[in-house]
């Protein structure tokens with residue numbers, strides 16, 4: 001909806017009840033936020049150019065802001081990988097344990113258990129977090145694998161650890177920095193695979209950690225297993241990031257390993273860090289800056305903070321709080337419930353945008369039920385339009401990231417599939433369509449050659465496939481030190 005579509009808001013009735021409300025109409029407010037949150041195609045193209053340069057830089061040397069992490073996942077799966085593998089997935093919100101049975105021919109079966117992580121668990125001593133992972137795994141193994149005849153062998157496990165880790169080989173990963181609000185102590189700078197192995201030993205879990213991967217790498221590989229047109233894997237969820245397959249010869253920073261130049265390796269971009277610290281390229285509003293500065297990692301994950309599900313609800317809340325402060329809305333009502341950081345979840349933005357009723361009854365429900373606030377129809381229309389602005393900006397910035405990889409790899413003419421997953425991509429109304437529109441705005445009609453496709457379960461199935469690929473590679477004695 002644009003400002004023009006908004007019905008003019010006569011505040012007659014409200015003015016009687018709320019004599020201090022400003023005269024400014026909701027449509028006027030909306031126009032202001034439209035100009036703050038709208039990204040023109042020209043601006044998007046500028047972002048894409050800077051993004052592409054940053055991706056190249058990250059491949060040159062270690063320690064760059066966007067670290068372009070070599071994953072030691074060599075090339076695409078064959079689709080014929082088989083066997084049973086465990087996968088442990090530590091994402092942004094849940095811990096998941098999966099048993100994946102790869103049946104070859106692009107087919108699989110999966111059994112899984114999910115645990116929600118509490119806010120305390122995300123901040124406690126790192127060792128406790130890995131102990132928790134090991135205990136959940138043990139419970140799972142005891143209940144689902146008790147009847148398996150393991151013949152003394154440890155079960156292979158793929159660990160999906162979706163935070164930036166610098167890897168020296170596939171079963172190693174030094175955490176560069178926590179993202180997504182995690183802050184567990186004594187993990188940054190340490191090898192998380194070693195920490196997890198230590199916990200597995202402590203609780204005597206009969207598991208062999210085969211590979212440590214990122215959710216984007218898992219998404220890339222799992223989707224390619226079933227759809228070989230896949231070239232890029234992206235996650236738009238609590239965090240955001242992408243992975244793609246690169247020629248080893250184009251990764252100068254690992255030249256010393258003596259790997260064949262014409263071989264291929266997946267790169268975990270960690271693009272959420274784009275424009276961190278310098279803040280030169282992205283159009284940040286004062287709400288974005290506020291979120292950044294009051295986060296546990298100021299100046300970091302600059303791109304992610306404008307896009308991911310962890311932050312969109314909070315951006316919305318900050319705009320609404322500003323309007324409360326300047327007396328534009330909720331005059332005379334008690335707004336304290338809405339004044340607490342992060343109380344407004346991105347899922348509410350999805351619900352507001354999807355509200356099918358003329359009266360916007362879902363929006364009524366959200367504001368009365370969760371925050372004890374009465375709204376007028378004009379306010380509700382404004383809230384929905386504001387959600388749309390914030391959600392659309394996130395989708396268009398996401399398109400910029402995808403476009404940077406497409407352009408860098410020369411995929412535009414031939415076209416390719418981009419495997420996408422995460423709550424924003426799969427649950428936010430219209431998000432995929434807005435990404436596609438963004439790609440067309442950047443590339444013109446050829447942008448339609450780039451399709452995003454809802455991905456297979458990368459963190460579970462992808463992790464299992466990569467564990468299988470790694471086992472096969474090791475058994476064949478290929479790159480044994482990787």
Ligand code: BGC
Nearest residue numbers: 162163164179235239240241
């Ligand atoms: C992490 C990435 C991850 C992404 C999506 C980001 O915060 O740094 O490793 O892939 O979230 O889960």
